[in-house]
Amino acid sequence: MKDWTRHLPPMAILGPLLALLAASAFFATQADNFLSGQNFSLILQQVMVVGLLAIGQTLIILTAGIDLSCGMVMALGSIVMTKLATEMGLHPLLAMLLGIGATTAFGLLNGLLVTRIKLPPFIVTLGTMNIAFAITQIYSGAQTITDLPEAMTFLGDPIMILGTPVAGGVLVMLALYAMVWFALSHTAPGRHLYAVGNNREAARLTGISTERVLLTVYALAGTFYGIAALLSVARTGVGDPQAGQTENLDSITAVVLGGTSLFGGRGIIVGTLIGALIVGVFRNGLTLMGVSSVYQILITGILVILAVATDQLSHKRA
Amino acid sequence: MPISRTLAVTLSAVALAALSQFAAAADQPVIGLITKTETNPFFVKMKEGATAAAKAQNVKLLTAAGKQDGDNAGQVTAIENMMAAGAKTILITPSDAKAIVPAIKKARDKGVMVIALDSPTDPLEAVDALFATDNYKAGALIGQYAKASLGGKPARIATLDLFPGHPVGAQRHNGFLKGFGLAANPATSNELSKPAEVVCMADSFGDQAKGQTAMENCLQKNPDINLVYTINEPAAAGAYKALKAAGKEKDVLIVSVDGGCQGVKDVAAGKIAATSQQYPLKMASMGVDAGVQYAKTGKKVAGYTDTGVTLIAGKVVPGVDSKDAQTGLNLCWGKK
Numbered sequence: 001m002k003d004w005t006r007h008l009p010p011m012a013i014l015g016p017l018l019a020l021l022a023a024s025a026f027f028a029t030q031a032d033n034f035l036s037g038q039n040f041s042l043i044l045q046q047v048m049v050v051g052l053l054a055i056g057q058t059l060i061i062l063t064a065g066i067d068l069s070c071g072m073v074m075a076l077g078s079i080v081m082t083k084l085a086t087e088m089g090l091h092p093l094l095a096m097l098l099g100i101g102a103t104t105a106f107g108l109l110n111g112l113l114v115t116r117i118k119l120p121p122f123i124v125t126l127g128t129m130n131i132a133f134a135i136t137q138i139y140s141g142a143q144t145i146t147d148l149p150e151a152m153t154f155l156g157d158p159i160m161i162l163g164t165p166v167a168g169g170v171l172v173m174l175a176l177y178a179m180v181w182f183a184l185s186h187t188a189p190g191r192h193l194y195a196v197g198n199n200r201e202a203a204r205l206t207g208i209s210t211e212r213v214l215l216t217v218y219a220l221a222g223t224f225y226g227i228a229a230l231l232s233v234a235r236t237g238v239g240d241p242q243a244g245q246t247e248n249l250d251s252i253t254a255v256v257l258g259g260t261s262l263f264g265g266r267g268i269i270v271g272t273l274i275g276a277l278i279v280g281v282f283r284n285g286l287t288l289m290g291v292s293s294v295y296q297i298l299i300t301g302i303l304v305i306l307a308v309a310t311d312q313l314s315h316k317r318a
Numbered sequence: 319m320p321i322s323r324t325l326a327v328t329l330s331a332v333a334l335a336a337l338s339q340f341a342a343a344a345d346q347p348v349i350g351l352i353t354k355t356e357t358n359p360f361f362v363k364m365k366e367g368a369t370a371a372a373k374a375q376n377v378k379l380l381t382a383a384g385k386q387d388g389d390n391a392g393q394v395t396a397i398e399n400m401m402a403a404g405a406k407t408i409l410i411t412p413s414d415a416k417a418i419v420p421a422i423k424k425a426r427d428k429g430v431m432v433i434a435l436d437s438p439t440d441p442l443e444a445v446d447a448l449f450a451t452d453n454y455k456a457g458a459l460i461g462q463y464a465k466a467s468l469g470g471k472p473a474r475i476a477t478l479d480l481f482p483g484h485p486v487g488a489q490r491h492n493g494f495l496k497g498f499g500l501a502a503n504p505a506t507s508n509e510l511s512k513p514a515e516v517v518c519m520a521d522s523f524g525d526q527a528k529g530q531t532a533m534e535n536c537l538q539k540n541p542d543i544n545l546v547y548t549i550n551e552p553a554a555a556g557a558y559k560a561l562k563a564a565g566k567e568k569d570v571l572i573v574s575v576d577g578g579c580q581g582v583k584d585v586a587a588g589k590i591a592a593t594s595q596q597y598p599l600k601m602a603s604m605g606v607d608a609g610v611q612y613a614k615t616g617k618k619v620a621g622y623t624d625t626g627v628t629l630i631a632g633k634v635v636p637g638v639d640s641k642d643a644q645t646g647l648n649l650c651w652g653k654k
Contacts, residue, residue: 033538042538046531142357144526144552144580158563165563236527237559242357242552243527245386287535293521294482 012259012267015310016274019257019303023278027285034288037164045167047280049074049235051273052173052228053251054258055180056107056221058272061255062184062197063217064264065121069110070225070251071244072132077103077229079136082145082239085152092151100226106132107222111215129248136241145239156234169231176227181269193217198265253279253300256307263311278303346378347613349606350400350408352393354437356383359578360598361411363651364435367602368409375610380405390414394421407431407609409602415440415485431612433619435601437486447608447619449601451627453486453575454493454505456594457547459629459638460573461497463592464545466635467571471544473498473515476536478522478529478548478557483508487549490575494547517543522553529556537564548574551581551593558589577630579650585632586643592631598651600625 028035053070060067081099084090090098106128113124155172158165184190195203196213204210232243258275260267279300286296351368353361365381372379380403382396390413398421400408408430412418415438422432422444434445442448464473477494480487488508495502495511502511512519517540520532529548533556536543546561548554554574561567567589574581577595584590608619629639630646 031539039538042534046534049527137357142359142362144359146580232527235559236530236556238526238555240526242525283531284535284538287518287520287532288539290519290539292482292519293523 013271013274016257016259016271016278016307020274020278020281023281023285027281027288031285031288034285037162039284041164041166041170043277043280043284044170044173045235046284047254047276048167048169048173049228049232050247050250050254050279051276052176052224052231053247054254054272054276055176055269056224056228057251058255058258058260058267058269059180059193059217059224060121060221061252061260061262062193062264062267063214064197064200064262065114065214065217066252066262067110067121067125067218067221068248069106069125069129069132070221070228071246071248072129072136073103073106073222073244074225074229074232074247075241075244076106076132076136076139077226078233078239078243079140079145079241081229082148082152082233083140085149086145086147092149096152096230099229100223103226103229104219104222107225108215108219110222111218114218115211115214140239140241142241144241146237148233148237148239152230153234153237155231156237167235169234172227172231176224177269177273184269189213189216194265250279253304256304256311259307259311261311262308275307346376347407347610348378348380348400348403348405349609350380350382350396350403350405351602351605352396352400352408352410353381353383354387354389354393354411354413355385358387360436360576360651364411364598364602367599368606371603371606375606377606377610377613379606384413388413390417393418397421397425401425401428401430405430407433407605407612409433409435409605409609410445411436412439419444431609431618433605433608435605436598438622440485442622448622449604449625450622451596452624453489454496455624456575456596456627457490457493457495458497459594459627460547460575460592461494461499463497463629463631463635463638463640464494464547464571464573465498466638467591467633468545473545474540474543475516475545475547476518476520476533476540476543476557477510477516478520478532478536478546478553479510480549481521481523490549491547494573522549522556524550524553526552526556526559529553530560531556533557533560534563537561537566541566544570546570546572548572550574550576551578551584551590554581554590554593555584558584577628577646577650579647582630582643582646582650585630585646588632591633592629592640593646595628595630595646595649597625597627597649 057067077099080102081095085092085095110124110128113119114121155169159168192208192213196210200210254276255272257278258271282299283296380400384392426432432445434448436450438448439445479491489505491510492502500513503509518536522529522532546557548557551574554572557572561570571591574590574593581593628641631640
């Protein structure tokens with residue numbers, strides 16, 4: 001535990017930040033209307049769902065795990081909360097809490113399978129991804145849930161900050177990033193998480209209950225997916241069983257671009273936010289330039305390879 | 319170890335028992351329906367239509383689908399499995415117009431009648447028959463409607479398309495421009511035309527959240543957009559959400575294609591100005607009828623049958639024939 005800061009050089013955040021600034025500078029010269037507070041508020045709003053999923057994903061990747069199920073679990077949460085609020089007539093607040101409860105339970109299931117039966121996270125979440133998807137389709141009849149109460153969608157509404165409209169959900173996302181950053185860098189459980197990710201056996205020998213840390217991380221990640229579901233519902237105004245299909249991989253992209261190591265134990269949560277913003281900036285900027293979506297996918301792919309290659313090289317040297 | 323092995327054996331037994339109930343009765347004709355996905359409401363409805371028709375005619379209906387749009391391998395596997403199950407007619411909505419052709423040829427060589435529903439194969443002759451919407455016409459109808467609605471105002475158009483290279487996306491997009499009276503590629507082209515009036519083109523993947531993002535970015539690019547073409551109604555709903563957030567929902571016309579119940583409701587509510595409605599139930603029941611006829615008489619159907627498209631509009635505009643939302647709601651697919 002004594003040396004945990006050694007693994008968090010401020011340099012780790014520098015690469016992603018430079019990439020974000022370089023991309024922004026490029027688009028500022030190439031696309032009209034890119035450089036404005038309103039456009040940045042827009043980009044934040046467009047990445048808030050993936051940004052929240054990526055918080056859970058970061059926690060799991062820091063333990064040297066991975067979660068392929070997050071997008072589907074989010075879709076399940078959004079269907080549960082919207083169906084409860086509309087067809088079952090539950091109070092919106094209760095419906096939202098139960099939706100987040102459902103995703104937390106799913107996260108806990110992932111955690112139990114990883115810790116108790118000792119299955120690799122990749123395989124566990126590959127399975128639960130399909131299970132969550134199927135349950136979502138069956139439960140919703142593959143139908144979009146509409147006519148939601150206002151109380152479920154207000155986080156999608158803009159709040160004026162310094163003359164710029166910012167979606168309420170963006171503030172939720174930023175607040176959660178700040179909280180997780182504090183917990184990871186300034187509290188004992190945060191240090192335990194890094195320790196488990198660095199070297200599970202060593203962490204166990206120092207008296208950390210690695211099982212409990214992992215269970216908490218997976219369940220907590222589920223909670224974040226539930227909040228992501230809430231933001232997704234607020235943003236689109238519907239419960240969408242088709243949601244989350246690309247977001248699981250998008251969240252991993254954000255984590256990797258943000259400089260968190262897939263080997264576990266190294267990474268800063270703020271990097272993930274920057275990673276999500278990099279993808280958002282490219283998507284927005286290329287659309288403003290009139291470039292087709294396939295190029296957006298191409299560039300994202302290249303960035304991921306670059307990010308992982310950088311991580312791999314620095315890991316070897318370390 | 320022994321515990322997990324016992325568990326595995328038990329689970330396999332349960333799975334087999336569950337599957338056995340799907341075994342076909344020998345005397346019934348078997349018809350297979352392969353859709354693009356199990357989850358798109360359009361295909362859910364198509365499957366419902368086929369199931370109802372099959373029940374009425376006492377045929378055994380097998381259904382399968384790709385995992386996601388574009389999953390050709392999944393559809394090939396489904397064709398193989400259905401042939402093994404004794405299907406004499408296979409109805410398929412090809413995910414990939416070209417890639418599915420060799421698998422269809424194998425089936426037809428064994429005497430299976432293959433009918434494409436909703437989307438054509440490339441070449442068209444790879445199947446016995448095609449029952450589908452004329453997507454170019456569907457686009458042209460909303461193009462004509464948009465032109466008449468705008469009156470003489472100059473158009474600044476955003477198009478929220480499907481994704482690159484999909485024939486249905488190209489046909490609707492180009493048909494829309496053609497109907498609007500702009501220069502556009504013909505129905506046979508897979509290229510999206512981009513006349514000067516189109517100020518923003520973005521891909522929505524037919525998805526509401528992605529449609530919303532695309533519209534937000536298009537508005538950022540050109541705040542003066544006054545006409546939005548969308549590939550389908552979920553994308554249109556996303557576009558409306560983005561326009562509303564920008565306070566522009568009253569000044570911008572949204573037109574779409576599909577005619578799902580939610581989409582028609584959005585027309586009634588004034589969110590979407592007009593949509594071209596297509597009829598998946600009809601495609602499916604016509605396919606089952608053709609399969610029954612083939613089983614009884616050995617006579618195959620051939621060629622292209624247009625299953626029809628109707629313009630559903632909130633407001634009547636002079637010179638354009640349209641039906642109101644109530645008519646659309648009676649014929650729509652999805653949850654009423």
